């Protein structure tokens with residue numbers, strides 16, 4: 178049995194990850210702001226073999242992040258895996274009066290992630306083992322234009338931080354996995370005009386499989402997103418501009 182902390186578990190990828198992990202007998206601390214959704218999920222998962230603890234948490238409140246992670250660690254008898262998953266999308270085109278919206282993106286997707294990483298690493302360094310999982314995005318492989326620019330930058334920064342930590346911690350008992358999901362069907366991806374989205378269950382199965390094998394940095398699910406990631410990286414800027 179493995180003990181997980183998952184932020185952003187009130188919906189989408191985080192909630193489905195909790196479902197699949199608890200079904201196989203793992204313990205999961207679920208965290209997000211919408212307590213009513215977390216409690217409903219806890220009730221839904223009650224008949225399953227794994228244990229669930231609930232943590233109402235805004236990841237932009239660093240003190241609350243530290244407290245929630247320590248509490249989850251105590252309640253689940255030591256966290257093995259921390260999944261930094263909470264995130265928002267929907268930035269504003271730069272220079273169009275949307276600074277507050279873009280700052281919210283940075284504070285949630287990067288500063289909020291940084292607080293979770295700090296809290297997790299404090300626990301993991303203390304015991305010399307642990308597994309940190311950062312949920313970045315396929316949108317991080319290239320600086321995307323327009324309303325995706327700041328989202329893409331926050332996810333690239335998170336992935337780069339993952340690389341720094343992985344380099345630092347190689348050969349220790351602490352692993353760092355960066356997941357770069359392609360489009361997977363959730364509330365967050367609902368507005369995309371992209372013609373294909375991976376089904377939620379399959380997308381999360383791929384994320385859990387990558388976590389289980391302690392992958393370093395992977396695009397998930399592999400098909401069709403890995404080849405699309407290569408294309409996205411290599412495509413000329415004019416094509417990206419047109420496509421976006």
Ligand SMILES: NC(=O)c1ccc[n+]([C@@H]2O[C@H](COP(=O)([O-])OP(=O)(O)OC[C@H]3O[C@@H](n4cnc5c(N)ncnc54)[C@H](OP(=O)(O)O)[C@@H]3O)[C@@H](O)[C@H]2O)c1
Pocket residue numbers: 184185186187188189190191208209210211212214234235236237262263264265266285289312313314315316357358359360361362363364365366
């Ligand atoms: N779905 C995709 O296609 C896709 C692709 C690439 C990357 N991702 C990444 O995957 C992660 C999960 O996204 P999703 O698709 O599952 O979207 P989602 O269904 O909208 O879930 C986002 C989760 O983040 C939580 N959250 C947002 N702001 C928060 C805050 N300030 N404090 C605490 N929790 C917060 C939300 O909970 P509350 O509102 O209750 O706080 C919710 O549980 C995100 O980081 C996203 O960028 C998703």
